[in-house]
Amino acid sequence: MINFAYTRATGIADAIKEKVEANGGGQFLAGGTNLVDLLKENVARPARLIDINRLPLAAVEPMSGGGLRLGALVTNADTAYHPEVQRRYPMLSRAILAGASAQLRNMATNGGNLLQRTRCYYFYDVATPCNKRQPGSGCPAIRGQNRVCGVLGTSAQCIATHPSDMCVALAALEAVVRVSGPQGERSIPIAEFHTLPSNTPHIENTLSPDELITSIDLPESPYAAHSVYTKVRDRASYAFALVSVAAGLELDGDTIKSTRLALGGVAHKPWRLPAAEALLTGKPATKESFLPVAEALFAGAQGYEHNAFKIELGKRAVVRALTLAAKGTAAIHDVNGQTADA
Amino acid sequence: MSLLKSILGTAVNTDAAEHLGKPTRRVDGPAKVTGAAKYAAEFNVPNLAYGVIVSSGVARGTITSINAAEIEAIPGVLKVLTHENAPKTAWLDRSHRDQISSKGGSPFRPLYQAELQYSAQPVALVVGETFEIARFAASLVRVEYDEKPHETDLHANQAAAHPPTDNSGGYTPAPKPRGDAESAFEKAAFRVEAEYSQPSEFHNPMESYASTCVYGEDGKLTIYQKTQGVQNCQAYVCSVFGLSKKDVQVISPYVGGGFGSGLRPTYELYLAVMAATALKHSVRVSMTRQQMFSFSHRPEAVQQIKLAANGDGLLDSVTHHAFEETSRKEEFLETVVNWSGLLYTCPNVSLVHQLVNLDVASPESMRAPGAATGIFAFESAIDELAYQAKTDPLEFRRKNYAEKDQNLDKPFSSKELRACYDQASERFGWQGRPLEPRSLRKGSDLIGWGVSTGCWEAMQQKAEVKAVLTADGKLTVSSATSDIGTGTYTVMTMIAAEFSGVAMENVSFELGDSSLVYSPVEGGSWTVASVGSAVKSVCEELRAKLFKLAGKMDGRPLGGAELADVTFVNGEVRVTKDPVKSVTYAEVLEAAGLDKLELDTTEQPQLIKRATHGCYSHSAVFAEVSVDEDLGTIHVTRVVSAIAGGRILNPMAARSQILGAIVWGISMAMAEEGLMDHGLGRCMNHSYAEYHVPVNADIHDIEVIFVPEHDEIVNALGAKGMGEIGIVGVASAVANAVWHATGKRVRSLPITLDKLL
């Protein structure tokens, strides 16, 4: 762990000012669940940590116009168990509860969750090359141990995935990330927040330098009654997703009016394909309708030695998630965020 | 001694035991639930320095430079030890060997030379005034290498396999072939030929290896060490660093899990002692979790098995050929294939165990070493053969039941395996299990039932125990063994109370200190058999001595009773038929003018009785799995295991041992896998996040049945040990259940969901 300096920001403007002053060497400290881990691995080597935990960003508030604003510093646990989140965005609640452990969810914040780094083994091991950690050093994952890596939107430089569960649900819900920076405030649609690796895998999102996430805004959602988060992993809990699917259906009787689908564990960002979702519009909510959507989502997927199975698994998980969503959120009762047949 | 035994030794198998056989809470329980129990890295002494280990990034090659001088200039850094400046240690390999290492190998010596032996080996130790400074400085160490090609892939190097040339304690070479397995196979009605594989697995006890080496003013070392053998560590430190035993004390009252990883001295001990003696300063060195993947592990194995049965479903041919990895410099030896000649009656058997040297750390025993590996493959193949013969797999096992140890051509000391099959299958509800796979469903999930036999050798080692009865009637019994979570403190207290007649609350058992009398390392499930038998002996001697002293007392409180006429209970000698006539131990000591009574006994294995028998524990394991057919996710929903493990001394701790071992078996079946990048020659999932072991949510109903065995041959207590037997056969029972659920035979562990898609 590097010999960083520590300061505690007193306000949003102060935090941004300190970050600017750190001249690229500063990092914000919120829940610390990923950052402190990366400090110990010598992957993160900031000159200064700017503690933002005392900023007034820890509220869940209704928004004018009907949405819900999740403060950037609200913990994952408080978000998942918030009655309004559970009632209006059960997919999000379940996605959060499917991730990490109770302890980590008590610490991790919503803003930090957006900025989680990949769990690719090579990124975490500073004795090995990694283009994301050290641009130009190479990507051993492509020919190495890539079970945890992606099959969609990968590049010749990087095949890492974004590890978040929460972000998958946020993508399906079309959340908006509000940020504040030296140039003022702005909003970034979640679909535009995370990036694909292409030739710059060290860049993972569209935040400008020194911008601070202040909230995640959830628009009104017609999907609460038919929402699901299906997570497939190597053990029953406390493991990152091999594949996960956030699915929401808006139904008119048995007919699908609209669909939201996002995939986790398969790409450098939560994976969405609105064109695939549109295939379901006007269709009955049956397996026959769902299969082509699964195929469309994985069109062009590229598997590697140890993760090619994710393509078939992902398709099946999509069909499973949609099938469960059609049954209705209430039918998939599982307080712990895992889907189970009712 | 022998006369005494004939008089008092009969108590062993009576049902009148006061403590033995009764579920007893751990005597160290309160210390463990309050945080009072101190582990190796928790002995805080003034002015302690911290050593942080720097690990290599490449598997093979030569270190060309290390920026040690730069690092030593960092404020707060006391020393950087590397191969360039490390003080010399003993020259000969034999000085670096310990009780457990193979007899002829070259044990790994940290910071010995520029040549690398494996990836993640220690290459420097940074000692700082605080842990944080040392960690910071270690992060700035830059090591340059001249890399050379390495080989870490067992499958790719199988052609280089060779028979073991070395030996080590606990290893039994494969028996000579019997009959003609090959021609029997060719002629048989039913045949199975298959290859099974299992990856490297890492012990990963919850507590990382740590050494707090306290440097005394007189240069003496007091070392608080995580280990399964304090005296093994003491002897190693003395031998490697040329120190005298009186100047090195190794202490280890609590051990946060071992599972075999602490049988041998670990490299942080070497580094801590080197730093402490070089700096004349107390030093603590702890491994990181990542470094817990950088030494001992269960070796990767490939196993080729051919089985055949005749038209009546009788096993007629067994061929089992195992290839296991070892390091370049040592042969790690575990008994893998012998079980296949032992478990069932079979006239034609050919067993071969071979090694492949790779650029990896030396493997080491991991819970049920060899048996967990070999029996997984063999019991999977037996299941395949039973299906070929269209016979229920339990029926097939019963039909081929072995009535004697065919490897040794000797009877078993005891073997209640048949009762294990009966009781566990009854409890599981096996009867009526459909033969065909994919026959059972629950909702949309596929259900499968599998069975396996398990076996482990019941061993005994020499051990010494000291007993001190003080004038207040309290008894302290001691031996330099360990409690790695197995319940040693508790069971030894029970045995001592049972055979001394001192009440449990007045007995204490001391362990984990090299200054105590001799004990073997805690391993192989032999601790109760070895140390426990010695505790029994010493307490029996104590009773005889007390009786003799009581006879000399004025007023003859026992009225001239013979030894056979008295009972020793609750700190008193009583005339059994006239309990009014009694005398307390305290009174006996007082009358004799003694402030304490001290006895010391060494118990040798019952070699004569054991030599004519095969001594093993057995198990029958039944598992149920539920498989999501679409997604491949597997849940082990139920396990019932019946254990024939001799006499059960503390059923509470014994059950916990078996429960835990079943969790280990589930883990072996479903989760554990060191993921090697052969390009880098490095294990990549070196963390608890990515090297999966079960979490609470993975574990469902587990039931343990103990089938009583009366065995006077294995040892004086009739106990066979609980640490290993519970895991053996679990992975095969699960694999067999997965096949029964899905019709897919997964022959490579772990059975991850992708293998079922």
Next chain:
Amino acid sequence: MNLATANASPPATQFVTLTINGQQRHLEVAPWTTLLDLLREYLDLTGTKKGCDHGQCGACTVLLDSKRVNSCLVLAVAKDGSQVTTIEGLAAPGSELHPMQQAFVDCDAFQCGYCTPGQICSAVGMIREGHAETADDIRELMSGNLCRCGAYPNIVAAIEKAMDATRARLSV
């Protein structure tokens, strides 16, 4: 990196006030000291265990402002003004065991004992959170605490046994 020109000095310490097991402590800590290391290496409160040091095992679980957290991922300097309860502070010194501690002993819910303080703190934190009702809930919500000895069935039994008594303690 040329260390001769780099800043390789330890970072400046800062003062924080923490209430640990009911006792207010004024402490001088460096930013790089985690709450876990502060407890174990500076305050000799070694009941809180270091299992992985990366938030992957739960052995370091303590109650921070009544919530269970992984103390290995908490920078002590950031928690000025907080309350910390460790295994040593669950029951008052010299008094009888906390019901959860007693249940762990009674149910043999541990073997080596190294994960045990974290399991117990986590269980108490879980009961306070109020989302665990069934054994399945307990299994899921205790999955952040690895037990390599595999004592899980007994851990679940102990928690079920101590749940009511633990709840009763929380409400007073």
